[in-house]
Amino acid sequence: MIGGDVERVIYGWTGKLAVLAKGKIDEALDQAGFNLIGVPLSFGRFRSQSESGERVGRVTIKRKMGKHQFETGGEIAFNSLDFDGQFSQGDGQIFKVQPSDISKTQVAENRTETFISDSWTLTDALTLESTLTGEWSSIKQTGEAGKTRSFFYPKPRMKAAWKPDPNWTYRIDIERAVGQLDFGAFADSASVGDGNQNSGNPELRPEQTWSVLLGVERRWDKRGVLNASWVQEEIEDQLSLVPHHREVLLWEISRARAAGDIIFP
Numbered sequence: 308m309i310g311g312d313v314e315r316v317i318y319g320w321t322g323k324l325a326v327l328a329k330g331k332i333d334e335a336l337d338q339a340g341f342n343l344i345g346v347p348l349s350f351g352r353f354r355s356q357s358e359s360g361e362r363v364g365r366v367t368i369k370r371k372m373g374k375h376q377f378e379t380g381g382e383i384a385f386n387s388l389d390f391d392g393q394f395s396q397g398d399g400q401i402f403k404v405q406p407s408d409i410s411k412t413q414v415a416e417n418r419t420e421t422f423i424s425d426s427w428t429l430t431d432a433l434t435l436e437s438t439l440t441g442e443w444s445s446i447k448q449t450g451e452a453g454k455t456r457s458f459f460y461p462k463p464r465m466k467a468a469w470k471p472d473p474n475w476t477y478r479i480d481i482e483r484a485v486g487q488l489d490f491g492a493f494a495d496s497a498s499v500g501d502g503n504q505n506s507g508n509p510e511l512r513p514e515q516t517w518s519v520l521l522g523v524e525r526r527w528d529k530r531g532v533l534n535a536s537w538v539q540e541e542i543e544d545q546l547s548l549v550p551h552h553r554e555v556l557l558w559e560i561s562r563a564r565a566a567g568d569i570i571f572p
Contacts, residue, residue: 322368330360352402355392359490361385374428381421388414388490412450414493419443436466442485448493448509460485460515478522478536486514492546512544 308329315322338352367380391411395402424438440462447455464482471477488511522536 320368320370322366325363325365327363328361330358333357333359349396350402351394351396353392353394355390357388357390357392357491357494359386359388361387376426377424378426379421379423381419384416384418384420386416386418386490388412388494390414390491390494392494412448412453412494414446414448414490416444416446416488416490418445432470434468436464438464440464444513446488454509458513460513474526476524476526478520478524480518480520480522482518484516484518486516488513511546514546515543517541 310327312325363384365382369378395404422440426436469477525533
């Protein structure tokens with residue numbers, strides 16, 4: 308992994324550039340034997356090789372103007388995975404490969420994000436922070452289950468804090484967050500000890516969460532503090548493992564948008 312950042316003040320604006328690049332190579336062998344009463348001796352084996360990489364560049368500029376502090380910027384990221392896996396079963400001497408559409412695949416994502424935010428001190432007791440972010444991404448997968456898909460997600464956020472006196476603070480935070488996909492979920496894996504092959508899912512979408520937080524804080528000088536909060540979340544395209552035919556685990560595409568139905572790959 309290698310990275311760095313540089314920060315400069317230009318015409319009253321504070322600018323920052325940050326870059327990061329990292330990569331990883333993995334090789335794995337997972338195997339197990341089964342010797343059950345009344346059942347012939349059997350073995351499971353899963354071999355895999357993968358190479359993943361991430362490159363990110365981010366630019367931000369900010370400036371304080373009276374009671375406002377403005378900040379804007381953007382980020383460009385490229386993520387990739389090259390995966391080759393093989394699940395097989397046999398008697399310990401001869402193994403038979405179990406076919407899968409995603410035993411060998413390459414996944415690449417190009418993601419661009421821009422944002423603008425304003426932190427506004429309305430009074431000595433009341434502050435308001437608002438941010439609007441837009442995220443564009445394109446995911447390309449090759450192999451038997453290859454396809455290309457594009458997404459756009461607006462990600463607004465609003466935070467307000469009211470401090471009527473030094474001992475009490477009230478907060479509200481409303482945000483839409485978009486998670487980052489685990490590229491390993493696009494490819495096969497195996498739970499050899501359970502005799503299961505886990506199939507990747509090329510239809511995965513990033514998980515999105517709307518959250519609302521209401522909080523209150525009470526302080527007693529420097530001796531103690533009490534925080535209480537209430538959080539409500541609504542999750543779309545939630546990712547999880549779901550069983551299929553009792554033998555194969557498939558990654559859930561998403562929770563269907565209508566009537567809470569579940570779509571299986």
